Amino acid sequence: MEAIIRNIKIARLICRKFLLGLSKPEEQELEKLRKHCLPGYSGVRECGTADWQKLDERYGRVDIDGKWNAFQNRLQKRRKHKWMVAIGAAASVCLLLGTGTIIFLRSQPEISPLYTSGIEEKGVYLILSNGEKLSLAGDRQVLLHKVEGNATLHQNELEYAKKSRVNDDTEQNTLVIPAGAFYRLLLADGTRVWLNSETQISYPVDFVGDSRVVSVSGEAYFEVAKDSEKPFIVKTDYFDVKVLGTSFNINTYGDDGKVYTALEEGLVEISNGRDNTLLLKPGQVIELDVRNSGSIFRFSEISTEQLVAWKDGQFCFRKTPLTEILRQIERYYDVGFINTSAELQECYTGTISRNVSLEVLLSVLQESTDIKFKIDGRTVYIEKKRD
């Protein structure tokens, strides 16, 4: 703690020195503090020029009213939560006393597939424009009341319709899909989006203005509704995709440092904001190496069917290395693999339905490879099969 406080004091003195200059005693104070401090510290040289643009970008873009409201909401919820825990505890005690029996919990629930007709809202939540988080697995009445825009909630899909009144500003929401989940979104313009696990998408509840812009991180498949007046633009951390009415897949997981865009139908233009633009035709897949800031788009060896299979409930591997196969399994079933002795360099080709339990899937893999799997809760151990 002391060191932290010392550094904060130094920082404030530096700022003062930069803007106003320091008096003799202040200089001495700074020297004294610095002596205690980090070696190799450069001090005032660090803020030789105060770049206002950068500072404003760093601190000026925060909606502080929104954050304060969100904070107060959090406090409210905490109080409610404490209440409910107290009530819950009281209720369960009563139950136990009442029935006088002991209930055995089911041991080891089977890790079931998610894809049974695409239903699984586990853990999916929505972040509203005021920063409030809304779990989509919660009470339906509460949800419909709080959700913004003209939205309808189906079993595994969130659907938006055009608002009857046209507003100038429209709320930006973010849908968060954690590992082990899968969801669909129907945007206000009719665009269909399939969202894979570990994905986030930020979108306005209605499209106003002269373009349609959403932001994605993770993996999503788009079927964009035609609107020649308003181009559809998908922004990601690595590249932007401008859509000219069409169906395509975006993958920004960054596995092995690569991100992909695959086009099934139509035409898209992909750019990474650095004069690197490319027009994609159906059947083409573009990859970008994100570990390398100077990298440019390249046509990928991976086929569109491999990248898009998840949307139709399949795993599709074409000479895919085992490491990648296991990574996809981890994401879909929300488990973790721990390798004890096997080598995972081998490549495999095959298509497997996602609508099977983890045990079945792993037994199939076990048959075809020389690897043994052992499931323990949410962890799976990998071992080389002994001959």
Add this chain to the structure above:
Amino acid sequence: MKRLQQKRDGNIYLKNGESLSFECFFRENFAKFQAFAGRFINDPYAGEDIVQEAFISVWESERNSYDSELMVQAFIYKTIRNKCLNYIKYNKIREKYSNEFIHGRESETYLLHSILNEEVQHALYAAIKKLTPQCQIVIKLHLEGKKNKDIAEIMNISEITVKSHKMLAYKELRAILRPPLSLILFFSLKKLILTHTIPLLNCFHRKHLLDGGNHPEYKNRKTYL
């Protein structure tokens, strides 16, 4: 000094007699802490979440047990850093962060350097933001290296006016950047009272600016707001 009981109003009571309005403190520092969290984890939503939780910890803590405002700051920095490290180490996200990344961010040096950098940058930003609009523009141009003559041209005012704006700006800055506590010994008692009350006033002053003014923009020039 009277011993204050645990109050549940919106304030933090410091051992040196000062009190901080929690809301003011939150509004002043949230952006800074969010930027700080960004030095540890990449996900901005998780980062914001962590900063909110850190503020909640302060709110729920013994709010009259902090020695100074610096202690509150230090507490929050530490809390955010620990939560961030937990996030990257134990979350499912772990596979995305390499071991070097994690080790780098675990070190004490990284923590102190980050705090130092963040504090300097934010102190500059916050101080300048608190100036009245004309003074703000003059100072921003001055920091860009522009001479009085150029500033006068850009703002379409006389050099004398530029100089008086600068004088005013420095006066305001001296009030905004109150000296660290240890230096108070060098100042008179009168100044002591002044330096304690002005920070609170600054908070309200800023709030007023947020509610009120229409800042005149200089047409056909770059806007600095």
